[in-house]
Every structure is written in C-alpha cells, then in structure tokens.
Amino acid sequence: MVLESTIICVDNSEYMRNGDYVPTRLQAQQDAVNTICRFKLRSNPENNVGLLTLANTEVLATLTTDVGKILTSLHKVAPNGNINLLTGIRIAHLALKHRQSKNHKMRIVVFVGSPVEQDEKEVIKVAKRLKKEKVNIDIINFGETDDNQSLLEQLVSVINGREGSGSHLVTVPPSPHLADALLSSPIVQGEDGAGAPAGFASGGGFEFGVDPNEDPELALALRVSMEEQRQRQQEEERRVQVESGETPMEGAAPPAAPTTPKPPVPMTEGGGGGGGPTEEEMLQQALAMSMEGGGGATTEAKPPATPVTTAAATATAAATAAAAGAPQSSARSGGLSMDFSAMTEEEQIAYAMQISMQDCQPKDEAMDVDKAPKAPKKEQPKKEEEQDFSEVMADPAFLESVLQNLPGVDPQSQAVKEAVGSLTQDKDKDKNNKEDKDKK
C-alpha cells in the first residue's frame, strides 16, 4: 500500500498502428494503461495517476484519483508523429514535482513501442537527474524491443543505482496479451510481491463475490468485517482455552462460537438474526438461567458472562451490511437477560420452557428434539438438588447435545452411540422403577 503519484506516458507515434499486438498496439496499450491505473488506485485510495503522450508531448490528464478522467482522455489518443522520450520524461517529472502531497512517492510508467532516437549521453543525464530526485521509473518495452533494449536497460540501471530496486524494465514480446503480461510483472506486483489479488486476472472469481471495480466501498467494508470477525474469533478461542479447564458444562456455550460458520457468526452468537432466537441462543439462555438459579461457584458466573459479553461485543461491532440485524437482536437478548434476573427462579424456568416449546418445530436434526425435553429435564434436577451436576451429566440426551457441539466428536460414531445407548437404558430402568414406586 505505497502512497504514490504516478504519471503514465503512452506512446502514440505512428508505430502504434501496427497490429502485432492484438488488435493494434495502441489498443493493447490502452488496456494495459487501464490495468495499471486501476491497480494503482485500488492499492491505496489516496494514490494519484496522470496521463501524458510521448509523441506530441502533451499532458492529457493531470494527477487525479478519478479513473474515469484518465480513461476518457486515454480514448482520445490517436497515432501521430514520433516519440520524444526524454522530453516526455522531463515533463512527467515537472508534473510530479507539483503534486499535491509531498508524501507521495514519484513514479513514471513509460510505454515504449517505437525506436528511441536519443543520444545515450542525454539518456544517462536524465537518468541521473531522476535518481537524484528519487523518481522511480517503470519502462514497458514492446514493439521495437530489439532496438531499444540496450538503451532502456541502461536507463533503468542508472536510475536504480547500486542498491535500489524501485525501477523496472519489462519487455513484452508480440502477443495478444500485453495487459496480462503486465499483471505478472514487477510493475503490478510491487516490490515485495504483494500484487494483484488472485482472481484479478481471470476477471471472474473476485473476493467475496463482489466486483471491486463496481462497488469498491462494499468490497472494502466486507474485507474489514472479515478481519474483525477473525480477530474476535481468535479472542474467543483464547478465552475458551483459559476456561475450558473448569467445567465440562462450559463446553456447550463457547464452542458454539468457533463451530458455527463464519459470516453468520455475529448473528448466531449473541442472538438470532432478524426473527426469533435461534436454538443456540435458547440453549444459552436456559443455561444462563440455570446457572443463575444455582448461584455459588465462580465458574458458573463465566458461562452467563460469555453469552452476555458476546452479545455486547456484537452490539459494538462495526456496522457492516451483514451484521445489521445483530445489534438489534443482541440488544434484545441483553434486555432479556436483565429481565431474567428480576424474575424469580420459577418464573425463569417456566419462561425457558415456554420459549423452547414455542420455536421448537420438528426438524431432522436430533439437536432440536434433544433440546426441548432437555430444558425441562435439566430444570427438574436443578430444582431438587442445587448443584447436582452428576445427574445432569448422566442425562444421555443432554450428553449427546454436548457431544455434538464438541468439535472433533462425531455423535454418529459407533462408540458414542453405544455409550449413550447404555446410559439411556439405565435411565429408563430407573424411571420405570420410580414410576412403579409412585404408583404404589
């Protein structure tokens, strides 16, 4: 992301009528200029680009950030006369001297497609002057490559000096793809190899499925939100690892964060998107209430804290198109948790059961079936014994849901099924015994 002002010098001599680059050298040049222009302006929004013709040296467009202006003046270029390379470079340098921000680095991109009839000494003089003024130059040698090769090489090497590598010479042989050849060249790649994004050349597969040309702001916003989301996930995982030593119960709530798919995470974490609370949130709410009802150990305080803090985190998330619904729902879930503390324990349990019954529709996932009975089941043991984790742990349905949430455990695997099955059988036996006793 170099802050740079670039002047692009196009060759509009009579040699540009030649058709060895498809369709004509001039057209190929125009495509290449388009590519370079877009790349420069996208790599840093504050970059400037200008345009100049070499044959009748004239500044077509002064340094601007508007691609449209460059393109309109580019299309007015017609082949005319012979190029005067050194005058063009000098004028480009003058124009760069009067750029608006002195922070910008100076760069000249020159397209040379006709024989350069200049004295070698003059060329070296100009090169030395540019080197002194710290101007980088990129030369694209096409068309009459053989004639100009040595001269241009000399020019670039003098400017580069001993250690510098800011200036490049690219020689493109006749082919239909002048613009494509540039994409893989150091001109577009930049000095550290961080060049055009992967899908750029193909023109089809853009990042995020949004064309940065058509909607740069949206693309930028999506990129920023992805970065933030990644950071938040990393923090979550770090916190999870700290707390994971405490109780297995916590396995339910925090793993919900890493395992859910990436873009919808801000929505499912703190609260459902748009409509009613999702299964995850209901589970967390139920857990939270059960924790609050239990009171006591500090480890219990953390799981309710995590759903609430994740809700708060999503509430403060930067406004992106995707997360528009999240702040609303997270605020609502935050409000709900406040109400819960006000309600008595019994009311909370009743409310939890109500919610889980309401939105619980028969789906294919075993999860849902487990959750609905799980909530009341869990509350019952809570009622009877305050901190009887062992009994809740023994509940096979709950165990299965926990296992499903844990990453790397496949609840469908044979071993797990057998273990759960054995537990269920025992539980059923106990239940039957209990009912018989009650009847009696």
Place this chain on the structure above:
Amino acid sequence: QQSCFDRRLRGSFTFSYYFIYLSTWRQQIETRPSQTQTTSTETLPVNKVVVHPLVLLSVVDHFTRMSKIGNTKRVVGVLLGSWRSKGVLDVSNSYAGLFDEDDKDKSVWYLDHDYLENKYHMFKKVNAREKIVGWYHTGPKLNQNDIAINDLVRRYCSNSVLVIIDAHASNIGLPTEAYYSVEEVHD
C-alpha cells in the same frame, strides 16, 4: 511590433504563427501607442483590449507571492472577460495558474489545465458573464513556448489573447502588451 516564430513541419507548407501587437487601453488613462498597425489589426476579431485595474493588481500580487518563495521565473494565469462591442475586448478578471518550465529546455513546460478548468467553473458560478478570453504572463518578453501554451488556452477560448504584464514597477508607459496569434500559411 511583431514577433515571428517559424515552425517547420514536414510537408509542402510551412506554418508560422506570429503575435500581432494590439493596442491596449486602460479604463481611465487613454494612450495610443504609436506602433499600432491599424490596418492589419482591423481584420482580426480583436483590435482593442481594455484591461481593468483589478487584473493588474491580481497579476502583480501573483508575481510577488511567487517571488517570496524564491521563484523569480515568470508566472502564468488566465484572463476572464467579455466582449464590449465588436473588436473590443474587456478583460475584467483573472486568476493564477500552476505553471513550471525547464530553464534549459524550452520545450519542457507544464501548465495544470485541470486546475484552470475547475477554477473557471467556480468563477462561472458567481459571474456567468465572465468567460475565458485569454491568458497572461509576466514576461517580460515573449517566449519560445508561448505559442504552444496559447494552443492549450485556445481549447477553452477560440480567440485567445495573450497579455504580457510587466510586474516590475516602471512609471513610463503601460505595463501591458497584448498579442493575438495569427496563422499564416506560406510555401
């Protein structure tokens, strides 16, 4: 006074542009320079240029401002005005432009036309009647690349007039000289 520049192009014709000196009148003081060639100037679209005092002040201010930061070279700007009557040009306002040229190589010069265009649009908002009528520089003499610069200004005004305004104080005579470019074809 005439200045004649030859520009030989390949081909059978040679073009030469030269500037014809026009008589300039100031609003209060009327003096008629004796060298005016009235015969040739009457065939031009412009034969009299009236320069308002505001323009003189702006140009001198521009020049002084530039010399304060160490730039003693000439400054260039655009003239705004309107046509008072047939052949008489009223220059009522002006603004400075960004201009730079190489001392040694006269063909290397840079005038930011984008900036000039934008500024003209802003001026047009406050006074729609003032149009671009030409350009000025502080000379003090005509330069080699004046014709090329004139071509650039001609993009915005077909009958572009060059006024050389001498910024160095001199109480003798007028500080202004107006020129109009004429295309001449000769074999």
